[in-house]
Amino acid sequence: MKVKFKKIGKKYEGREAFTLRNINLEIEDKDFCVILGPSGCGKTTLLRMIAGLNSITEGDLLFDDMRVNKVASKDRDIAMVFQSYALYPHMTVYENMAFSLSMRKERKKIIHDRVMEAAEVLQIKDYLYSKPSDISGGQRQRVALGRAMVRKPKVFLMDEPLSNLDAKLREHMRVELVRLHKSLETTTIYVTHDQTEAMTMATKIVLMNDGKIQQAGKPEEFYNRPHNIFVAKFIGSPTMNLIQGKMLQGRFVSDDGTIQLTPKEEDLAYLKPFDQKSVTMGVRPERFISCDKISDRFECVIDVVEMLGKEKILYAKTKSNQDIIISTPGHYVYGEGEAHTFGFDLDAIHFFDTGTEERIN
Ligand code: ATP
Numbered sequence: 001m002k003v004k005f006k007k008i009g010k011k012y013e014g015r016e017a018f019t020l021r022n023i024n025l026e027i028e029d030k031d032f033c034v035i036l037g038p039s040g041c042g043k044t045t046l047l048r049m050i051a052g053l054n055s056i057t058e059g060d061l062l063f064d065d066m067r068v069n070k071v072a073s074k075d076r077d078i079a080m081v082f083q084s085y086a087l088y089p090h091m092t093v094y095e096n097m098a099f100s101l102s103m104r105k106e107r108k109k110i111i112h113d114r115v116m117e118a119a120e121v122l123q124i125k126d127y128l129y130s131k132p133s134d135i136s137g138g139q140r141q142r143v144a145l146g147r148a149m150v151r152k153p154k155v156f157l158m159d160e161p162l163s164n165l166d167a168k169l170r171e172h173m174r175v176e177l178v179r180l181h182k183s184l185e186t187t188t189i190y191v192t193h194d195q196t197e198a199m200t201m202a203t204k205i206v207l208m209n210d211g212k213i214q215q216a217g218k219p220e221e222f223y224n225r226p227h228n229i230f231v232a233k234f235i236g237s238p239t240m241n242l243i244q245g246k247m248l249q250g251r252f253v254s255d256d257g258t259i260q261l262t263p264k265e266e267d268l269a270y271l272k273p274f275d276q277k278s279v280t281m282g283v284r285p286e287r288f289i290s291c292d293k294i295s296d297r298f299e300c301v302i303d304v305v306e307m308l309g310k311e312k313i314l315y316a317k318t319k320s321n322q323d324i325i326i327s328t329p330g331h332y333v334y335g336e337g338e339a340h341t342f343g344f345d346l347d348a349i350h351f352f353d354t355g356t357e358e359r360i361n
Pocket of ligand 1: 041
């Protein structure tokens with residue numbers, strides 16, 4: 001099912017400001033849409049509107065082109081999975097999964113078939129008759145998913161469903177969720193503040209800040225073409241290097257003069273109106289080049305080397321104390337206190353208007 005937001009705003013009673021403003025968004029059928037953003041930006045508010053648990057102050061919410069602003073939650077054909085799992089402790093796994101169908105007075109045979117089908121897919125058949133307290137966190141999370149699956153909803157809504165799991169299990173469940181989504185093909189809307197979850201699972205990411213959508217699109221677009229400085233900083237780890245400077249006759253010159261480069265032709269065309277003006281140059285840590293043949297190079301001294309196995313992160317400073325973060329393959333040899341020169345991969349330079357913080361190139 002398709003979910004569409006048209007100029008939606010939300011103001012909570014007793015609050016002066018709108019929590020969400022002018023939200024326009026289309027989530028296509030079968031999308032795995034991840035709503036991403038820092039704490040308090042309005043992600044849960046948005047999800048709860050789709051669930052029918054929050055009223056809508058202004059604008060229209062459409063399910064497959066039908067306005068559902070006033071449709072009760074139980075009539076929306078959605079199923080929600082929470083961070084807390086919200087399982088009934090006194091019921092077995094089987095009863096937890098069967099509960100919503102029993103409440104709907106479905107036939108016993110249908111209930112049994114659906115529970116067994118979900119248990120098979122989620123590989124939880126071995127503990128269908130255990131209580132939630134007797135199974136692990138990861139298993140509980142699967143039961144919570146199973147409980148949503150048996151209803152065969154048109155949309156799954158998930159609010160930080162993996163945040164209570166340890167790092168290894170979270171990684172594992174990310175892949176499981178992607179597999180599950182591929183086999184069920186149910187539109188899924190998933191809230192998280194974890195950029196890795198968004199980048200690895202989403203077919204579409206919606207990044208929010210302060211009640212507004214900052215960018216919506218495919219994960220690779222976020223990485224390759226962040227629309228503004230907020231997006232550039234939010235996606236990517238370690239974060240993108242952002243260097244303040246000016247355009248001077250076709251060259252970028254950092255404010256302290258230590259970093260200079262001539263952008264490639266296509267970028268220069270966009271930068272033309274910015275001659276003599278302040279721009280912010282962005283380069284991801286993995287897009288520096290350590291090759292003596294490049295002309296636009298800068299010198300820096302490495303402060304700290306962080307060895308992560310497959311990569312090494314170098315924390316360095318230029319002569320004028322500009323911080324630079326560089327990521328290199330793990331087997332490259334770099335030592336703390338050493339001076340090195342680096343150049344840039346000109347195909348991977350981002351330029352932003354320092355005033356508006358919007359992307360230029
Ligand atoms: P988190 O990641 O911390 O859960 P979030 O992005 O999901 O954050 P929301 O829970 O949607 O953010 O909250 C957005 C803003 O709306 C916050 O300032 C919050 O205090 C406010 N808010 C949420 N629920 C209510 C409510 N029922 N009444 C008044 N204000 C609320």
